[in-house]
Amino acid sequence: xxxxxxxxxxxxLLRRADARxxxxxxxxxxxxxxxxxxxxxxxxxxxPGEPPVDPAxxxxxxxxxxxxxxxxxxxxxxxxxxxxxxPIAVVGDFLGAALNTTMATYEAAPVFxxxxxxxxxxxxALAGWSAHEGLFVPGGSYSNLYALQLARLRVDPxxxxxxxDGAARVxxxxxxxxxxxxxxxxxxxxxxxxxxxxxxxxxxxxxxxALAAAIDDALARGQRPFFVNATAGTTVLGxxxxxxxxxxxxxxxxxxxxxxxxxxxxxxxxxxxxxxMAGVERADSLAWNLHKMLGATQQCAAFLVRGTGALxxxxxxxxxxxxxxxxxxxxxxxxxxxxxxxxxxDALKAWLLWKARGEPGxxxxxxxxxxLADSCAARIAGDPRFxxxxxxxxxxVCFWWLPPALRPLPARTADVDAVLHDLAPRxxxxxxxxxxxxLGFQPVDGGPNCFRLLFIxxxxxxxxxxxxxxxxxxxxxxxxxxxx
Amino acid sequence: xxxxxxxxxxxxLLRRADARxxxxxxxxxxxxxxxxxxxxxxxxxxxPGEPPVDPAxxxxxxxxxxxxxxxxxxxxxxxxxxxxxxPIAVVGDFLGAALNTTMATYEAAPVFxxxxxxxxxxxxALAGWSAHEGLFVPGGSYSNLYALQLARLRVDPxxxxxxxDGAARVxxxxxxxxxxxxxxxxxxxxxxxxxxxxxxxxxxxxxxxALAAAIDDALARGQRPFFVNATAGTTVLGxxxxxxxxxxxxxxxxxxxxxxxxxxxxxxxxxxxxxxMAGVERADSLAWNLHKMLGATQQCAAFLVRGTGALxxxxxxxxxxxxxxxxxxxxxxxxxxxxxxxxxxDALKAWLLWKARGEPGxxxxxxxxxxLADSCAARIAGDPRFxxxxxxxxxxVCFWWLPPALRPLPARTADVDAVLHDLAPRxxxxxxxxxxxxLGFQPVDGGPNCFRLLFIxxxxxxxxxxxxxxxxxxxxxxxxxxxx
Numbered sequence: 001x002x003x004x005x006x007x008x009x010x011x012x013l014l015r016r017a018d019a020r021x022x023x024x025x026x027x028x029x030x031x032x033x034x035x036x037x038x039x040x041x042x043x044x045x046x047x048p049g050e051p052p053v054d055p056a057x058x059x060x061x062x063x064x065x066x067x068x069x070x071x072x073x074x075x076x077x078x079x080x081x082x083x084x085x086x087p088i089a090v091v092g093d094f095l096g097a098a099l100n101t102t103m104a105t106y107e108a109a110p111v112f113x114x115x116x117x118x119x120x121x122x123x124x125a126l127a128g129w130s131a132h133e134g135l136f137v138p139g140g141s142y143s144n145l146y147a148l149q150l151a152r153l154r155v156d157p158x159x160x161x162x163x164x165d166g167a168a169r170v171x172x173x174x175x176x177x178x179x180x181x182x183x184x185x186x187x188x189x190x191x192x193x194x195x196x197x198x199x200x201x202x203x204x205x206x207x208x209x210a211l212a213a214a215i216d217d218a219l220a221r222g223q224r225p226f227f228v229n230a231t232a233g234t235t236v237l238g239x240x241x242x243x244x245x246x247x248x249x250x251x252x253x254x255x256x257x258x259x260x261x262x263x264x265x266x267x268x269x270x271x272x273x274x275x276x277m278a279g280v281e282r283a284d285s286l287a288w289n290l291h292k293m294l295g296a297t298q299q300c301a302a303f304l305v306r307g308t309g310a311l312x313x314x315x316x317x318x319x320x321x322x323x324x325x326x327x328x329x330x331x332x333x334x335x336x337x338x339x340x341x342x343x344x345x346d347a348l349k350a351w352l353l354w355k356a357r358g359e360p361g362x363x364x365x366x367x368x369x370x371x372l373a374d375s376c377a378a379r380i381a382g383d384p385r386f387x388x389x390x391x392x393x394x395x396x397v398c399f400w401w402l403p404p405a406l407r408p409l410p411a412r413t414a415d416v417d418a419v420l421h422d423l424a425p426r427x428x429x430x431x432x433x434x435x436x437x438x439l440g441f442q443p444v445d446g447g448p449n450c451f452r453l454l455f456i457x458x459x460x461x462x463x464x465x466x467x468x469x470x471x472x473x474x475x476x477x478x479x480x481x482x483x484x
Numbered sequence: 485x486x487x488x489x490x491x492x493x494x495x496x497l498l499r500r501a502d503a504r505x506x507x508x509x510x511x512x513x514x515x516x517x518x519x520x521x522x523x524x525x526x527x528x529x530x531x532p533g534e535p536p537v538d539p540a541x542x543x544x545x546x547x548x549x550x551x552x553x554x555x556x557x558x559x560x561x562x563x564x565x566x567x568x569x570x571p572i573a574v575v576g577d578f579l580g581a582a583l584n585t586t587m588a589t590y591e592a593a594p595v596f597x598x599x600x601x602x603x604x605x606x607x608x609a610l611a612g613w614s615a616h617e618g619l620f621v622p623g624g625s626y627s628n629l630y631a632l633q634l635a636r637l638r639v640d641p642x643x644x645x646x647x648x649d650g651a652a653r654v655x656x657x658x659x660x661x662x663x664x665x666x667x668x669x670x671x672x673x674x675x676x677x678x679x680x681x682x683x684x685x686x687x688x689x690x691x692x693x694a695l696a697a698a699i700d701d702a703l704a705r706g707q708r709p710f711f712v713n714a715t716a717g718t719t720v721l722g723x724x725x726x727x728x729x730x731x732x733x734x735x736x737x738x739x740x741x742x743x744x745x746x747x748x749x750x751x752x753x754x755x756x757x758x759x760x761m762a763g764v765e766r767a768d769s770l771a772w773n774l775h776k777m778l779g780a781t782q783q784c785a786a787f788l789v790r791g792t793g794a795l796x797x798x799x800x801x802x803x804x805x806x807x808x809x810x811x812x813x814x815x816x817x818x819x820x821x822x823x824x825x826x827x828x829x830d831a832l833k834a835w836l837l838w839k840a841r842g843e844p845g846x847x848x849x850x851x852x853x854x855x856l857a858d859s860c861a862a863r864i865a866g867d868p869r870f871x872x873x874x875x876x877x878x879x880x881v882c883f884w885w886l887p888p889a890l891r892p893l894p895a896r897t898a899d900v901d902a903v904l905h906d907l908a909p910r911x912x913x914x915x916x917x918x919x920x921x922x923l924g925f926q927p928v929d930g931g932p933n934c935f936r937l938l939f940i941x942x943x944x945x946x947x948x949x950x951x952x953x954x955x956x957x958x959x960x961x962x963x964x965x966x967x968x
Contacts, residue, residue, distance in 0.1 A: 189673025
């Protein structure tokens with residue numbers, strides 16, 4: 001097999017990662033994609049007994065996959081809470097796949113076990129913790145799930161054997177917290193009603209007075225608070241919950257304080273931004289995704305617990321075919337400290353990326369993103385065609401494009417909101433057709449859909465902001481005219 | 485950055501995947517690894533504010549990582565339920581990392597969404613299902629967890645809102661079933677006592693009479709059975725539970741029948757082995773890991789549900805920043821049918837591998853592995869230095885090396901068992917020091933530690949079996965002499 005021919009288009013893609021050309025996405029439907037692959041002689045469908053395709057067709061197929069996929073490496077891809085994957089991390093994924101092993105035991109993953117320990121140790125040190133345990137998990141949702149499970153077992157260790165006792169235990173998160181908290185309480189058998197959503201300020205930050213009141217209300221109802229999720233970097237507005245005030249409340253009421261820093265914990269790498277995370281030194285656990293701000297590719301999610309000794313009793317099953325205590329270096333096996341059995345060696349790419357960029361490189365990446373967001377927000381504030389939907393935070397800028405009839409934006413009424421709300425999907429569709437930039441939209445706090453720019457890619461420039469806003473204006477006029 | 489220099493050692497590794505040289509592993513301890521990386525100028529540790537290393541050092545570091553990691557590609561790596569990663573799958577992982585996106589929405593992963601649907605559809609067809617839903621998850625443990633959650637919600641839909649009601653619901657799995665079932669009932673808040681382990685026959689297959697009795701006993705105790713996990717390919721003995729008999733019992737008692745085919749479902753690709761899976765057409769759900777028998781690299785785990793409409797109500801949270809119903813092709817978004825938010829594009833490598841090898845290629849891989857296991861078992865049965873610990877099943881061969889004083893093996897007594905049990909770790913350590921083959925050991929059914937050979941790598945030959953058994957004999961004599 002000609003491996004070079006298969007790998008060449010991937011290397012070409014990485015080499016031209018920063019190019020503004022070709023397009024990001026072409027919004028093709030399923031049929032168009034199916035037709036294109038069929039025309040190559042390699043249909044997307046898998047028929048019964050289908051024989052192998054010839055090796056030359058495989059190389060062409062890889063080129064087609066690249067051409068027809070969304071170019072998240074593009075400097076104008078603002079659509080998700082990740083962007084601009086670092087080629088070093090991509091190579092790290094390649095290396096990990098080639099060495100195909102699992103993190104469960106030191107025996108099968110000696111170097112990666114040591115790397116995971118080093119990465120977690122430095123992350124914990126950045127959080128200001130003097131003792132910790134942790135592991136890489138398949139995403140921030142699992143970090144949040146595990147945190148809830150540890151918190152539940154702390155207040156009810158018998159749940160491990162007996163199951164949930166039906167007590168009305170309740171957890172708190174903000175109205176802007178990640179939806180995995182809601183999914184987690186359902187999966188854990190606590191039930192959706194066990195999650196109480198606390199009001200936020202206009203930047204998507206949990207209000208400590210609202211949390212205090214919510215805790216008091218819960219206690220008055222006879223419920224038993226056990227957990228607070230503080231979000232560091234909310235998905236939509238980039239808000240950082242006020243950790244010191246939340247830690248005070250958690251301490252007063254004996255609650256487990258988890259910080260979902262999946263998006264925002266990387267602020268700790270930047271001396272200029274680390275203040276956003278002040279208070280994390282008092283958290284009981286922390287979710288920290290290196291695949292969001294740092295470009296470490298999907299997935300690279302660290303879950304950290306302050307102190308030691310909580311993970312093993314929560315997750316151990318002690319499979320004797322895997323975790324033989326009489327094996328050399330068995331004390332380094334991580335498998336019995338996690339829910340899953342085989343784990344990908346995500347720590348490898350984290351370690352490699354860290355060595356390649358250094359902490360100053362990580363800090364520069366963060367600072368560049370925050371500076372771009374600030375510059376974009378200022379630019380929007382001074383342009384009558386746009387209106388900020390919330391004060392800018394972190395790397396998130398949320399705003400509306402205003403149709404000419406709504407400039408300047410009058411007092412918001414149901415009619416005005418309806419116009420803005422309905423425009424967003426049509427503008428987005430027009431942008432996807434052009435394929436020159438990609439950003440998301442969503443409602444915020446019951447208001448109309450607004451657009452969201454997320455600054456993460458270090459290759460993005462102020463010129464990209466200009467180009468994207470002009471494109472948005474052109475698509476807005478197009479959608480506005482079509483809808484009139 | 486010189487990407488070629490970083491990628492070259494990875495391609496070299498893949499090109500010499502089948503080589504019997506160099507060694508598989510060198511059993512170095514943490515200090516030896518740390519010293520080696522420090523000598524390169526790239527210490528494993530991560531110091532505060534550490535600057536980037538120079539690019540040339542990065543390439544050397546990748547070479548060191550390869551040299552110091554376990555060579556799971558080696559034809560004599562028999563240590564886990566995976567081996568011999570297919571280079572096409574490795575390239576698929578590389579491609580997926582370079583295109584760095586998530587499966588949550590069609591918008592962000594159009595081609596991969598379609599590939600996932602095609603792969604799942606063909607897997608479901610191989611299982612004989614006329615309707616299905618499913619997704620790729622980060623490992624078989626999650627498939628088993630999700631199956632339990634779906635089953636719980638089928639009998640108690642209010643649990644989603646209310647949480648576990650404390651009813652004594654019980655699930656069944658065999659004594660040889662995977663330990664993730666036990667971890668799952670704990671995580672789900674059902675509690676460890678909700679899992680009842682059913683006795684197996686000498687090949688690690690659940691006994692239907694024992695299951696029938698266990699169900700009756702549970703009912704007599706006032707418990708409420710809701711779930712049976714049937715294992716298709718147990719981890720240690722390779723046993724396939726008798727699916728038709730288990731399906732009869734599940735049907736009679738209204739239980740959800742999940743088949744954990746993480747290891748064994750790939751038998752469905754081989755016309756000669758598919759009979760092992762007969763009855764799977766009646767299952768409610770199925771775990772099927774393509775990263776085990778088919779070499780699809782970690783992780784490539786399909787979770788399939790028969791019928792439609794169960795996943796969304798179990799997992800939906802409807803985050804409005806991600807799943808806008810007014811977006812083009814939103815009906816193809818998979819994100820609200822799973823617990824996690826971002827998902828890796830594991831379907832890509834599955835699809836690519838499938839196209840490259842075809843179903844005949846998959847069948848040949850399975851048949852080769854089973855033939856080697858049969859040949860190995862016959863070879864061991866005729867050699868007085870060894871004794872089979874169980875009749876061979878699937879690709880698993882479990883056996884003891886007998887010290888000269890125990891040939892032929894006398895009736896097993898506590899003393900005899902103690903000798904065999906204590907020898908295994910010492911023989912393994914001797915093997916790890918030599919690094920020429922790698923296999924696991926574990927106790928079976930309360931007996932002494934036995935060795936386990938798992939035949940998965942298509943490059944493995946009968947000559948490798950001979951060499952490994954001779955090596956084992958040499959290490960046995962060494963360990964036996966040292967222990968005498």
